[in-house]
Amino acid sequence: MVLSGKNYTVEDYMKLNDGKRYELIGGELIVVPSPRPRHQRISAKILLQLGKYIENNPVGEVYSAPIDIVLDNHVVQPDILFVSNDRLDIIGELNIQGAPDLVVEILSPSTAAHDKKKKGQLYFKYGVKEYWLVDPETKFIDVFVAGEKEWRWIGAFDQEDVLTTTLLPGLKISLSKIFQVSLK
Template sequence: MAVVLSDRIYTVEDYMKLDDGQRYELIGGNLIMVPSPSTNHQRITGKIYRLLSDFAEKKQLGEVFDAPMDVVLDNQVIQPDILYISKDKSSIIGELNIQGAPDLVVEVLSPSTATYDRKKKSRLYFKHGVKEYWLVDPDVKFVDVYVAGEKEWLWIGAFDQEDVLTTALLPGLEISLAEVFKGLK
């Protein structure tokens, strides 16, 4: 379970002053301590980041960032595992953080953050205009893909090691999930 510091309402300004060596997210005025990820989490994140980043750079479509990277959405600060920002939205990339919704967010689930990723962060991403959201579950080796609908996320499907992941946001990108999940312990 994630450690939530709820002794008071925290602001983005409070968050930016933190300097205790810990990683946090700011959701609903609460500071949520983000634990270090597992090795499987890092393996998956590294593979997806590299594939997305190499493709976006080669095709000059935009930029890909991985955690820790603060994304400021109004009075919330979150650190998605991976995020893609199209060239058209590059103005949201600041010197210290991202000031607005990325086009694509990828979260790799872990026991301590899965509830936040599936519910609170998912709602924030949708509300602020993220176009596509991938939830990667290392335990069952599945990726759930959601795209923004008119009033809520539309579930596109669950993809496993037999599938190749694509997205309209990066035309031509093909991610073999067999490769992504290969070597997990």
């Protein structure tokens, strides 16, 4: 849901204190609904794998939502992000001021188009190196890396695949474990 009638600024965003989650894109304040349990399970499993990797290979820091990423006059909250050691100076006391190296968005029915288009464009424009779009419905992860003028699609990975990335050498995520979701 977009709140209209005003062109919001980062300063306006930072003053919000009503218990709701928002993102700020192009002056529009967007209410971000709470994620569903399946979304949270998948997020936790990816975060756990990235956390284990970082513990064994201290090459940076990994975070999960809600955390604000300030990109000029926009504020977004990706589901998971990674910032490499050589860029840790973008991590401030209140938020992250600049593009993470890796952003992971887990698609929800209410936010999928927003995550794919608007946020994807912002991530590219401001210098995210790699972007994962996780689709819990189809059980696919689309991986994109920053090209010269646009995202380069590396591929779609499903439950039968092991996800690797040159951004984090040696990282291997078995997607069968990520998408294995018990309904109990």
